[in-house]
Amino acid sequence: MEIFGVPSALLGSQLLVGLINGSFYAVLSLGLAIIFGLLNIINFAHGAQYMMGAFIAWLALTKLNINYWVALIAAPMLVGLFGVILERTMLRKLYKLDHLYGLLLTFGLALIIEGIFRDQFGISGESYEVPEALAGGINLGFMFLPIYRAWVIVASLTVCFGTWYMIEKTRLGAYLRAGTENSQIVQALGINVPLLITFTYGYGVALAAFAGVLAAPIFQVNPLMGSNLIIVVFAVVVIGGMGSILGSIVTGIGLGLIEGLTRVFYPEASAVVVFVIMVIVLLLRPAGLFGKAA
Amino acid sequence: MTVKKLISVACTAALATLSAGAQAQISGGVVKIGVLTDLSGTYSDLAGSGAVLATKMAVEDFIAKEKPNFKIEVVSADHQNKADIASNKAREWFEREGVDTATELVTTSVALAVMKVAKEKERIALMSGPASTPITNEQCNDVTVHYTYDTYALANGTAKAVTKQGGRSWFFLTADYAFGQALEKDAAAVVTANGGKVLGSVRHPFPGSDFSSFLLKAQSSGAQVIGLANAGADTTNAIKQAAEFGITPTQSLAGLLMFITDIHSLGLRTTQGMYLTEGFYWDLNDETRAWSKRFFGVQKKMPTMVQAGQYSSVYHYLSAIKAVGTDDTKKVMAQMKKMPINDFFAKNGTIREDGRMVHDMYLMQVKKPSESKYPWDYYNVRQTIPAAEAFQPLSQSRCPLVKK
């Protein structure tokens, strides 16, 4: 069977691959969206923190013999802690200023982090093997699906929707959402907003690191692995509507799929398709697909 | 840190040669070698501080062995892979600091920019790191030596050998920019010329990170060999993901531009069985081992062909100056082209009129993890490609300097 001259098996497999990439975008853009929602800061260091997650997993395995599963929990916590420190010592000082300063600060931080890792580990990168339990693959008939990739989809969607549930349905989430709307009133109600903000930044950063650990067995772990990815994720967040939690998840997955389709029909354009969509969306809906009109 | 230490080593080396002598023919009384390399970016593992180290070693060895009657100094700078920084630095070196030769010059944009400055200032450019063939073709000039390798030699060697060994049908995974396309074109020509068939190609954006969709296309083409017409992180990611999707070992991969650093970072489990062409391997013979172990002692990494070639080119350059007794560009270049190169890096290497240094290349196959006996034991040498076959023949040259 063929669809537009492309065998449906190939189409199916490309859509699946798109879904895998979409899951990565979703986790990363979710982290950005949460941070943006409460702190109004675009976290430019997100890519560097994603890279840190991957490197910590690699270091843990090679230097301390700590396996993947532990790293999957520990690395995000460590990087999240690092985020908490950044928030407490630096970002906190900027809240009264124009939000652009937050962007600039995190941009500087990204340069520092990437520079240090580059000096320590060189540029060629390191290899992280797929964990034993997830090695191999399943033959789906139309494609060979590595089990690890399937795991990536499951893990990231679980985390995404778990986060969404926490924000939409729990008390903590209610505080968060209220804090996003009007932090002064929430503060007046006796909730520790500064703590909430610190926690949020730490959690957003931890999500980046989580994506990093997920990515480690797939991509070569190298100091610049996040710096190109992050620009695409920015576009995803803009398309979804900044600050929208569900928007960032849905857009992330959706764009992964669209990118996958582009790779079938017009591979040369697959790197720009996200940006083209962004321009179109902004022309039609300036606030993004899920954003509230400004 | 190492760089700083090395500079001081070279300074003492330079001071040691203060011995009086006929220095009238040497401009400024000192031969100044500039190493312009990537110390912080994408190519810093391939060239970088290791290339600076190799230069120092060449100078030290030259002073110890040849006892020249001129002083030698080494300066180095990071071009950060930016052609304008490189061109600015080279100009400054030539105009104000009396640097006689700019060396290494990894990244083609940097190489092309610096060779133009060198021509303008009538100084020598010794290139070990850059890969592109235009350096000795359309853009060639008479002050440039392209020393270690080029894309033609690598793509040619690998594609020919793999096709001859039975990899008849090919599919290319190509980085979508001028360099990747040129690499694909060169390799495809070799494949067809040797009786193979190119089934198709897919162009991926540069830089890419996820290659699975492109690999799936390559897989569904049913080709025996997937040619990787890309470089650096693109190549390593593609290899890694090909293994993940079970494409290798059913179909085999051929890296058209790969270095030992790539194998080192990917590990043998992922790369085993791959073919690639190298201009140098540390474990070829006693001579290469002796030199490489000295290098390893400082750098804690085995040398790449770029770093070994850097040593050889600098040593050859200094020998030429000693032979003609001057650092005059024209005379030195003439001497460098006249003298054959015989050291641990090259046997009977010669520099052609287009500036191409031709020497034997080696077709390598990456060892299985079980075959690797000690650290950095990565290759089986499958074939020595003789100098005459390894590089683009002069008859095909598009360099105006070549008289036909």
Add this chain to the structure above:
Amino acid sequence: MSTASQPTALIKTEVLYTGLFLLGLIAPFAIYPTFLMKLFCFALFASAFNLLLGFAGLLSFGHAAFLGTAGYVCGLMVRDVGVTPEIGILAGTVCAGLLGWVFGILAIRRTGIYFAMITLALAQMVYFVVLQIKATGGEDGLQGVPRGHLFGLIDLSDNIAMYYLVYAVFSVGFFIIYRTIHSPFGQILKAIRENEPRAISLGYDVNKFKLMAFVISASLAGLAGATKTLIFQLASLSDVHWHTSGEVVLMTLLGGLGTILGPAVGSATIVTLQNELADKVGSWVTVIMGTIFVVCVLAFRRGIVGEIQALIQRAGIR
């Protein structure tokens, strides 16, 4: 500051600018001209950027697109079409202006971070185009651009002649920025930056003003880029990469956001640092740049010129 002291302050500024201008005229005899030329290009680039961020409050994270596009257009015109350098520079500037107009239309609908992200994404599209089309030479860059003869007469391969051309270009560009800031148009921009709803209610077509500021800024960034291509006789991918967009933000921030001389001072500092650090610290260059960024944002938001101005003002009050 009392109104009475203003004329003297004005005279002081004029003396300062005249002095600086004369200094620029004799500088190539003391300092390496190629380095100075590069410095002036980035000073103009940063000043153009500052017009947008410092005076209209719009952070563009895609200004490298204008610098680079103009550079490539100028290089192609001079090398392949064979026009004289001044036509090449003009062509580059116009193209950058047109591109700025397109960017502007898309981006000015949003403000703040949204604006920054949109410009970044658009610039990324430009990067891919430059990387992929044949004419630009991909990763090899556009090489071997001849400097040519200005107006077909003056040979620019002479460094000193080239220097004075660059200096003239910079002075004109800088003067345009200076005039723009001090014109009624500049005042309206400031009003928009301070309080947009108010400006709208006063009957100003805010978007039109923003778009105009964007186009001027893009054109001048292009002017810098086109000139840069002639100096180095090449245009390369790093000119359009988003790192360059980040660098210009750093230069402006370090020198002093919204000050007239700040961007020039900031870019001079950064370019000198990059040049000096190149042979000394190796891989630590990016870490140092990042640290400067962080320190500027946290403790030094007024920048070099801003801090000096504040010092002078404090002294004046006392």
